[in-house]
Amino acid sequence: MTIIDGKKVAADIRAELKVTVDKLKADGKSVPGLVAILVGEDPAxxxxxxxxxKACDEVGLYSKLDRLSADTTEAELLQLINQYNNDDKINGILVQLPLPKQINEDAIIEAILPSKDVDGFHPINVGNMMIGKETLYPCTPHGVVELLKRYNIETKGQHVVVVGRSNIVGKPVANMLVQKKEGANAIVTIVHSAAKDLASLTKQADILIAAIGVPEFIKADMVKDSVVIIDVGVNRVEDSSKKSGYKLVGDVDFASVSEKSSFITPVPGGVGPMTIAMLLQNTYLAYSKS
Ligand SMILES: NC(=O)c1ccc[n+]([C@@H]2O[C@H](COP(=O)([O-])OP(=O)(O)OC[C@H]3O[C@@H](n4cnc5c(N)ncnc54)[C@H](OP(=O)(O)O)[C@@H]3O)[C@@H](O)[C@H]2O)c1
Structure with missing residues (x-):
């Protein structure tokens, strides 16, 4: 069994990007720029x-953080996005979700220029992904696909079962893996809470992707031998032995499932670090197309 080291792969991607950005600087060119907009005080x-x-600084990207108060109106946020849509120094605009309830998230996502939508949530980018065009892909699903590639895990003709159908993980990762291209070309099943016999479906998986949000939900008797496990889940569970009083676990019961699997991502240190690495990569991609 191989533990997929997402922390290392993410560090490799950041290092590769740093080489590219250092070259831009040496050539006297501008560097890719990312603005993060945070509305309110949500601790996470x-x-x-x-x-x-921190990751932007490490790679040498130009980064900016705008902190807005929790009572910011939708009109004020739209105005700020419009300003960055027209700012040549900014190639990527990231509005941290969730937003306070007076702001309509869809309206905000749709206001970001698709070419600067480094989260890959704009309907134009989602549509391009769906029809198999190169685009700004959403970061977490893209991170999953990248991990499979970098570990040379065959996806062509393999049965991928995705548990979860959210717009940010389940649906896009299924979509990316079903495309008729290198690093994809899988047979994909999406399952969710309406499944009548979930285990009979997860047991068919050559590659199981768990994006459920329920701690250690996938148990050993729900998977077949030699399965590849990609655990997207990040859940806090109480742990009195920790100073913080909690620990992070995935959606997969790592202890039992790892014994049956051929490859498995740990939590933390699996998919999580990949999300930020892919965000930086998207910022560079947006820059290179500008
Ligand atoms: N590593 C990262 O960077 C990263 C990024 C994003 C999310 N995450 C983590 O990934 C997990 C999923 O996130 P998400 O945003 O996709 O969550 P979400 O929007 O809550 O979606 C969860 C999905 O799981 C399905 N589900 C829930 N309980 C189920 C059950 N008992 N049986 C079968 N399906 C069930 C839901 O089905 P229904 O649609 O039928 O309700 C839903 O489709 C969370 O732990 C989250 O923290 C990690």
């Missing part, structure tokens, strides 16, 4: 945005 969002800023 603050942590994520901080991690993104």
């Amino acid at each position: 969002s603050k942590v994520y945005v901080g991690m993104k800023q």
